[in-house]
Amino acid sequence: MNKQFFMLLTVIALVPGCFSKQKKAERRAVNEKEVLTDVDIPVAEDSVKNFFDQDSDDMALADVSDDAQYAWMDQAGKGANGFKKVYFDFDKHNIKATEKPSAEYDANLMKNVLNESEKTGKKVQFVVNGNSDHAAGSEQYNRILSNQRAKELENFVVANGVPRENVKSVGRGYDVPELINGKPCTGNKDQQAPNRRDEIQVVVA
Numbered sequence: 001m002n003k004q005f006f007m008l009l010t011v012i013a014l015v016p017g018c019f020s021k022q023k024k025a026e027r028r029a030v031n032e033k034e035v036l037t038d039v040d041i042p043v044a045e046d047s048v049k050n051f052f053d054q055d056s057d058d059m060a061l062a063d064v065s066d067d068a069q070y071a072w073m074d075q076a077g078k079g080a081n082g083f084k085k086v087y088f089d090f091d092k093h094n095i096k097a098t099e100k101p102s103a104e105y106d107a108n109l110m111k112n113v114l115n116e117s118e119k120t121g122k123k124v125q126f127v128v129n130g131n132s133d134h135a136a137g138s139e140q141y142n143r144i145l146s147n148q149r150a151k152e153l154e155n156f157v158v159a160n161g162v163p164r165e166n167v168k169s170v171g172r173g174y175d176v177p178e179l180i181n182g183k184p185c186t187g188n189k190d191q192q193a194p195n196r197r198d199e200i201q202v203v204v205a
Contacts, residue, residue, distance in 0.1 A: 147171025
């Protein structure tokens with residue numbers, strides 16, 4: 001009898017502890033839930049977009065007449081925007097002598113576009129997109145290299161009369177390979193030479 005009575009007392013003593021642990025767990029769960037629900041995470045509106053996130057061919061400038069008049073249009077993969085691509089040697093970011101005529105052409109076209117935009121009241125922004133191949137180097141290295149290439153052309157056109165405030169540059173690494181016959185350019189470093197390029201994108205506000 002004494003043994004049964006002792007066991008009963010032991011069970012009675014343990015029960016409050018179990019309920020206490022359960023209540024603590026419930027309080028912790030409630031507190032954690034409150035922390036999660038109290039955090040206010042700001043979300044950008046859908047209308048807010050960064051032009052760096054647009055595809056390089058999203059907006060383009062089209063020559064629609066012999067009078068060098070321009071119209072803004074969504075290119076959607078049709079035609080060229082009039083700017084020339086500037087190509088780079090493997091693992092280099094300086095504009096070589098053979099590519100300077102293309103860079104000068106782009107600088108002059110930028111200035112013409114800005115002159116035309118003043119007549120229409122449109123605000124023009126040029127984005128120099130730098131690209132690399134994926135023949136060698138890490139993703140981070142190639143993104144840095146492509147950014148250096150973009151910055152090189154940005155500095156070049158600014159030195160040739162394009163206002164700095166109208167030009168931005170961005171390095172895309174090897175995320176946007178050149179299309180050859182509709183297919184991404186691949187192969188060894190020589191075959192991927194078309195990927196090592198700068199392209200100019202025009203954005204209008």
